[in-house]
Amino acid sequence: MDPMVADLSRLQFALTALYHFLFVPLTLGLSFMLVIMESVYVMTNRPVWRTATRFWGKIFGINFVLGVATGLTMEFQFGTNWSYFSHYVGDIFGAPLAIEGLMAFFLEATMVGIMFFGWDRLSKLGHLFVTFLVALGTNLSALWILIANGWMQNPVGATFNPDTMRMEVSDFGAVLFNPIAQAKFVHTVSAGYVIAAVLVLGVSAYWLLKGQFVPIARRSMTVAAAFGLAASLSVVVLGDESGYALTDNQKMKLAAIEAAWHTEESPAGLTIFGMPDTVARTTRYEVQVPWLLGLIATRSLDGTVAGMSELVLKAQERIISGVRAYDAVERLKVDPQDRAARAQFEAHKRDLGYALLLKRQIADPRAATPRQVTAAAWDTVPDVPLMFWSFRIMAAIGFAMIALFATAFVLCSLRLHLESRWFLRLAVAAIPLPWIAAELGWIVAELGRQPWAIEGVLPTFLASSSLSRGALWTTLAGFTLLYGALAVIEVRLILAAIRHGPSDAEHDQPAPGPLPATPMTA
Template sequence: MEAGVIDLSRLQFALTALYHFLFVPLTLGMSFMLVIMESVYVMTNRPIWRVITRFWGKLFGINFVLGVATGLTMEFQFGTNWSYFSHYAGDIFGAPLAIEGLMAFFLEATMVGVMFFGWGRMSKLAHLIVTFLVALGTNLSAVWILIANGWMQNPVGATFNPETMRMEVSDFGQVLFNPIAQAKFVHTVSAGYVCASVFVLAISAFYLLRGRWVNVARRSMVVAAAFGLASSLSVVVLGDESGYALTDNQKMKLAAIEAAWHTAPAPAGITLVGWPDVHARTTRYSVEVPWVLGLIATRSLDKEVTGMSELVLKAQERISSGVIAYDAVQQLKRDPANVAERARFELHKRDLGYALLLKRHVADPRMASPQLIAATAWDVVPNVPLMFWAFRTMAFIGFYMIALFATAFVLASTRRHDRTRWFLKLALFSLPLPWVAIELGWVLAEVGRQPWAIDGVLPTFLASSSLTRGMLWTTIVGFTALYGTMAVIEVRLMLASIRKGPFEHGEDHAEDGGFGPGIPPASPPASPPVTPLTA
C-alpha cells in the first residue's frame, strides 16, 4: 500500500463526517422544537403558532435535505475506503446500519413529506402526530448510528472466529445496550437540542433587533429559551456520565483528555489549563483543581485514574499476549482440529488485536523483538495536545450555553427578552458556537480511539481498502467541491427564507400586530366630505 494512503483515507472520511454533522444536530433538535410549537398551536388554536411552526419547519426541511444527501456518501465509504473493516466486522457493524435504514430513515423520510404537504389536508391533531413521528424517526436514526459507533469504541457482544477470520456476533443484546453507545446517544442528541435552540434564539434575536415580525420572534425565543436551558443542562450532566463511562471502557482516551501522563494518588485533580509536552511526557504550567477528576471519573474519593504511562505498560503486556493468540490462529489455519492450539487461542484471544499493531513495523508479529513490542505499545496513545484542548474548548462552550440560556429564560420570564439589545446581540453572535463544540466532540471521540478502527480489535492502518493516493486526492477534491457548492446553496436558501420572513403569501398578519415585517401601517387617507350628491 502506498505511503500516506491511510492518512488520506482518514482525512476523506473525517471531512465528509464532520461536514455531514453540520446538519444532523440541527435536524435532531429542530424536529422536537417543531413538536413543541405545533402542540401549542393545537392547544391554543391561535393561528400565529401555525405560522411559527411552518416557518421553522421550512428551515428544518432545507437542513434535512442536506443532511440526507451528505449522509449517503458516508455509508458508501465503508465499502470504498474501508473494505477490510467492512469484511472484518460487517456482521456486527452492518446490522445497526441496516436497522437504521429500515426502521428510522424510512419513517422520517415518509413522514416528512406528509408533514410538509399535509397542512390543511388533515386535522390539527393528526398533523401534530405526523410531526412527532418525524421527530421520533430522526432521533431513532441517531440511536442506531450511535450503537454502531459505540461498538467501534467498545466492541462488546462479538468474538473473533479463527475459521472465518472475522468478527462475529456472540450477544446482540450486549451490542444494543453497550454503555458507551447509551452515553453517546443521550449526550449527542442533547447537544443537537442545544444547537437547534441557539439557531431559533439567534434568528429570533435578529428579527427583534431589526424590529421585524416581532410577535413571531418573541414567541419563538420563549420556546428556545426554555428548551435550550433544559438541553444545555442535560448536555453537561450527560457529558459527565460519558466521562464516567470512559473510566471502565476507554481509560486511554480519558487519560489523554486530561493529559494524565502518570497515575496520580486518589482522588485525582482535574487540570483546567496547561501545556502537554509530548516529548517530555509531562504537562507544563498546569493549573489543577483537587479531587474533581476523581469524582467525575470514578464517583469516589479512593479510586485512582490510571495514567498513560501505566496504560502503555498494560498495552505492552497485551501485545505479548496477542502474539501468542496470533501464533495460535496461524496454527489453526493449518490444522483447524488442533485442540491444544484452540485452547491456547481461547486463553489469549482478547489480545489478538494488540498483536496486529506490530504489523505496522513487521510483517509477522511473531518476529517482533521485546524492544519493538515496548516501542509499539506507545502507539496506543492518541494525540494528547489535540485531545486536551478540544475537550476544554468544548466544555467551555457547554458552560457558556448554560449561562446564555439561563439569561434568556430569566429575560423571557420577565418579558424583557424583546428589548434587551445587548442580550439580543450576544444571542446572534453565539450562533456558531454549538457547531464548534459538536465538531470538537466528534474529534474527541474518533481521535481518542486511535490507533484503532475497532478499539482493541482492529488497527486503523489495517482497515482500509487497497487504494492509491491519486484516487483519494481525486475524491477528496471532488467531495470538497461538491460539498462546498451544496453549502453555498443551503446558506442562500436559509438566508432567503429568513429574509422573506414567517408569513406566506395571503396569510393573515393580524396576530403580528397587523403588519408582518414590523413596519407600522400607513395612516388611512382622510374621508372626503359628505355632500348630498355623494350621500
C-alpha cells in the same frame, strides 16, 4: 499496505463526517422544537403558532436534505474506502446500519413529506402526530448510528472466529445496550437540541433587533430559551456520564483528555489549564482543581484514574499476549483440528487485536523485538495536545450555553427580552458556538480511540481498502468541491428564508389602530 492510503482514507472520512455533522444536530433539535410549537398551536388554536411552526419547518427541510445526502456518502465509504473493516466486522457493524435504514430512516423520510404537504389535508391532531413521527424517526436514526459507533468504541457482544477469520456477533443484546453507545446517544442528541435552540434564539433575536416579524420572534425566543436551558443542562450532566463511562471502557482516551501522563494518588485533580509536552511526556504550567477528576471519573474519593505511562505498560502485556493468539490463529489456518492451538487461542483471544498493532512495523508479529513491542504500545496514545484542548474548548462552550439560555429564560420570563438589545446582539453572535463544540466533540470521540478503528480489535491502518493515492486525492478533491458548493447553497437558502421571514407572517401582525387624539394648538 501503503500507510498514506490509510491516512488519506481517514482524512476523506473525517471531512465528510465533520461536514455531515453540521446538519445532523440541527435536524435532531429542530424536529422536537417543531413538535413543541405545533402542540401549542393545537392547544391554543392561535394562527401565529402555526406560522411559526411552518417557518421553522422550512429551515428543518433545507437542513434535512443536506443531511441525507452527506449521510449516504458516508455509509458508501465503508465499502469503498474501508473494505477490510467491512469484511472483518460487517456482521456486527452492518446490523445497526441496516436497522437504521429500514426502520428509522424510512419512517422519517415518509413522514417528512406528509408533514410538509399535509397541513391542509390532515386534522390538527393528525398533523401533530405526523410531526412527532418525524422527530421520533430522526432521533431513532441517531440512536442506531450511535449504537454502531458505540460498538467501535467498546466492542462488546462479539468474538473473533478463527474458522471464518472474522468478528461475529455473540450477544446482540450487549451490542444494543452498550453503555458507551447509550452515553453517546443521550449526549449527542442533547447537543443537537442546544444547536437548534441557539439557531432559533439567534434568528429570533435578529428579527427583534430589526423590528421584523415580532409576534413570531418573541414566541420562538421563549420556546428556544426554555428548550435550550433544559438541553444545555442535559449536555453537561450527560457529558459527565460519558466521562464516567470512559473510566471503565476507554482509559487511554480519558488519560489523553486530561493529559495524565502518570497515575496520581486518588482522588486525582482536574487540570483546567496546561501545556502538554509529548516529548518530555509531561504537562507544563498545570492549573488543577484538587479531587475533581477523581470525583467525576470514579464517583468516589478512592478511585484511581490511570495515567498514560501505566496504560502503555498494560498495552505491552496485551501485545505479548496477543502474539500468542496470533500464533495460534496461524497454526489453525494450517490445521483447524489442532487442539493445542485452539486452546492457546481461547486463552489469549481477547488480546489478538493488540498483536496486529505490530504489523505497522513487521509483517509477522511473532518475529517482533522488545523494542518494536514498546513502540507499538506507545502507538496506543492518541494526540494528547489535540485531545486536551479540544475537550476544554468544547466544555467552555457548553458552560457558556448554560449561561446564555439561563439569561434568555429570565429575560423572557420577565418579558424584558424585547428591550434588552445587548442580549439580542449576544444571541446572534452565539449562533456558531455550539456547532464548534459539536465538531470538537466528534474529534475527541473519534481521534481519542486512535490507533484503533475498532477499540482493541482492529488497528485503523489495517482497516482501509487497497486504493491508490491518486484515486483518493481525486475523490477527496471532488468531495471538497461538491460539499463546498452545497454548503454555499444551503447557507444562501437559509439566509434567504430568514430575511424573507414566515410566508404568512403578515396575517399575524396586529392591525393598525386609530391614531391617538392630539390636543389642538393655537
